[in-house]
Amino acid sequence: MLEITDLVHSYGSHRVLDGVSIRAAEGELVCVVGPSGCGKSTLLRSVAGLIRPTGGRVLIDGRPVERIPDNLAVVFQDYSRSLYPWMTAANNVALPLRRRGLDRRRRREAAMAALDQVGLADAAEKYPWEMSGGMQQRVSIARALAYRPSLLLMDEPFGSVDAQTREDLEDLVLRVCAHHGMTTLLITHDIDESVYVGDRVIVLTRSPTRVAADLPVDLGRSRDQIATRQLGAFVRLRAEVGRLVRGGSPTPTVLEKH
Amino acid sequence: MEHARVLRGVAGVAGFLAAAEIVGATGLIDDRFLPRMSAILRGAAELLADQEFLADARATLAAWGLGLLLTVAVAVPAGLALGALPPVERAVRPLIEFLRPIPSVAVVPLAILLFSDNLHLRVAVVVYAASWPIVINTIYALRDVDPLAKETLRSFGFGPMSVLLRVALPSAAPFIATGIRVAAGTAIILVISAELLAGGAEGVGIYIMEAASGNRMDLMLGATLWAGLFGVLSNSALVAVERRLFRWHDARAGVAR
Numbered sequence: 001m002l003e004i005t006d007l008v009h010s011y012g013s014h015r016v017l018d019g020v021s022i023r024a025a026e027g028e029l030v031c032v033v034g035p036s037g038c039g040k041s042t043l044l045r046s047v048a049g050l051i052r053p054t055g056g057r058v059l060i061d062g063r064p065v066e067r068i069p070d071n072l073a074v075v076f077q078d079y080s081r082s083l084y085p086w087m088t089a090a091n092n093v094a095l096p097l098r099r100r101g102l103d104r105r106r107r108r109e110a111a112m113a114a115l116d117q118v119g120l121a122d123a124a125e126k127y128p129w130e131m132s133g134g135m136q137q138r139v140s141i142a143r144a145l146a147y148r149p150s151l152l153l154m155d156e157p158f159g160s161v162d163a164q165t166r167e168d169l170e171d172l173v174l175r176v177c178a179h180h181g182m183t184t185l186l187i188t189h190d191i192d193e194s195v196y197v198g199d200r201v202i203v204l205t206r207s208p209t210r211v212a213a214d215l216p217v218d219l220g221r222s223r224d225q226i227a228t229r230q231l232g233a234f235v236r237l238r239a240e241v242g243r244l245v246r247g248g249s250p251t252p253t254v255l256e257k258h
Numbered sequence: 259m260e261h262a263r264v265l266r267g268v269a270g271v272a273g274f275l276a277a278a279e280i281v282g283a284t285g286l287i288d289d290r291f292l293p294r295m296s297a298i299l300r301g302a303a304e305l306l307a308d309q310e311f312l313a314d315a316r317a318t319l320a321a322w323g324l325g326l327l328l329t330v331a332v333a334v335p336a337g338l339a340l341g342a343l344p345p346v347e348r349a350v351r352p353l354i355e356f357l358r359p360i361p362s363v364a365v366v367p368l369a370i371l372l373f374s375d376n377l378h379l380r381v382a383v384v385v386y387a388a389s390w391p392i393v394i395n396t397i398y399a400l401r402d403v404d405p406l407a408k409e410t411l412r413s414f415g416f417g418p419m420s421v422l423l424r425v426a427l428p429s430a431a432p433f434i435a436t437g438i439r440v441a442a443g444t445a446i447i448l449v450i451s452a453e454l455l456a457g458g459a460e461g462v463g464i465y466i467m468e469a470a471s472g473n474r475m476d477l478m479l480g481a482t483l484w485a486g487l488f489g490v491l492s493n494s495a496l497v498a499v500e501r502r503l504f505r506w507h508d509a510r511a512g513v514a515r
């Protein structure tokens with residue numbers, strides 16, 4: 001569904017991405033984890049068509065990304081800057097649906113349905129600045145869901161909320177991605193989160209960045225904040241990802257298991 | 259807070275009026291050159307029943323309103339174009355830097371040569387003078403629009419024009435509104451200045467001149483008082499409109515009023 005091949009990007013002479021290849025199958029939730037500043041956001045922007053990478057190829061459903069694809073939605077970390085404060089939650093969610101050629105009533109219906117899915121049916125008429133950070137990020141997620149993308153990109157979506165909210169939002173994303181069968185690329189610098197949320201974890205090296213490892217997560221699709229994190233498989237995988245993020249080399253035993 | 263502020267303002271004005279009256283009563287200043295404060299206030303009150311003055315006030319207000327409307331219609335799009343197209347802005351900037359410091363009243367003689375109709379003359383002067391604060395505010399506000407806000411809409415496939423109208427313009431709106439408020443104040447000054455300099459049949463400026471030549475200093479200063487009061491009132495009204503319209507802006511900036 002998503003094929004990133006040998007992606008290279010430099011800002012001036014500063015090479016950030018040095019040949020990154022990632023694949024995601026239809027409906028898969030792939031977590032990309034890497035140290036801060038390694039080019040995760042750059043990678044996401046290239047996939048979203050927001051910047052033109054220096055080299056390499058991005059295919060979505062077999063078509064190269066040249067301009068901004070219309071079957072993709074992005075959730076940014078900074079919800080307070082990415083939501084529009086002059087609009088209510090419902091209008092924020094409804095706005096992108098203009099691109100879908102829906103009339104006002106249908107846009108409204110779709111927005112209300114999406115807000116309902118993220119548990120904010122009652123907050124539709126609130127303004128973002130009247131909401132907590134967690135609620136605002138739910139609105140961003142609802143906005144992406146309402147757009148019905150086949151590819152959802154999330155750039156450290158839970159980086160600015162407290163721990164409890166973070167767990168709630170992780171479970172929310174797991175639930176809605178499975179429900180819609182959306183292919184999802186979730187970027188994070190949180191090792192624990194990448195293993196908990198992902199079907200697969202891609203570990204990136206420091207910049208100039210390459211893929212250090214591509215690890216399947218054999219934890220099944222239904223996850224539980226307490227029980228899953230206690231599983232031996234979870235603990236081993238988290239340790240492995242942690243070592244890799246810090247620049248270690250892959251452990252053969254962990255890889256052999258797959 | 260609000261009450262205390264208003265109270266202090268009223269106290270300040272009352273104190274000034276009382277002081278001026280006392281200075282007048284001591285005979286330090288000749289009443290023929292500067293009437294007593296009480297006489298000026300009486301003159302101002304008299305004007306409310308003076309049909310001639312009311313007609314002049316209407317004429318001035320009409321020029322002001324028409325001029326401001328036209329200013330907004332010209333300056334906001336101009337500011338948007340310059341703010342959205344940095345190369346154009348860079349090309350025009352030297353011209354702006356040259357024209358802006360010229361005192362706007364200095365263009366009145368030129369306007370007198372260019373316009374035979376008195377209303378046109380005043381409106382033209384207003385548009386020239388009052389456009390600056392709006393254009394400048396719009397340019398800077400557009401430059402400061404959060405790039406992530408624009409990128410978000412872009413990521414949903416919206417083009418540059420949609421991003422300008424749906425993100426940049428609303429983000430910039432509070433600053434544009436402030437520019438319009440400043441422009442409204444400039445406009446009333448310029449309308450009356452143009453009336454004083456260009457003469458004509460009607461307008462508060464004309465009334466002031468005629469009262470002065472008729473040696474009615476009380477009426478002349480009474481009319482001036484009304485002009486000043488109008489400036490204060492229009493400013494407060496626009497502040498109130500801004501607060502209502504841009505609640506989101508204050509709420510987000512954490513402004514406590």
Ligand SMILES: Nc1ncnc2c1ncn2[C@@H]1O[C@H](COP(=O)(O)OP(=O)(O)O)[C@@H](O)[C@H]1O
Nearest residue numbers: 011016034035036037038039040041042043207
């Ligand atoms: N627009 C830009 N211009 C120049 N350098 C940039 C730009 N954006 C990011 N960088 C640099 O590229 C590197 C990777 O940035 P980024 O993709 O944001 O990393 P991450 O999201 O992994 O933290 C950083 O060193 C950053 O300073």
Ligand SMILES: [Mg+2]
Nearest residue numbers: 040041155156
């Ligand atoms: Mg980043």
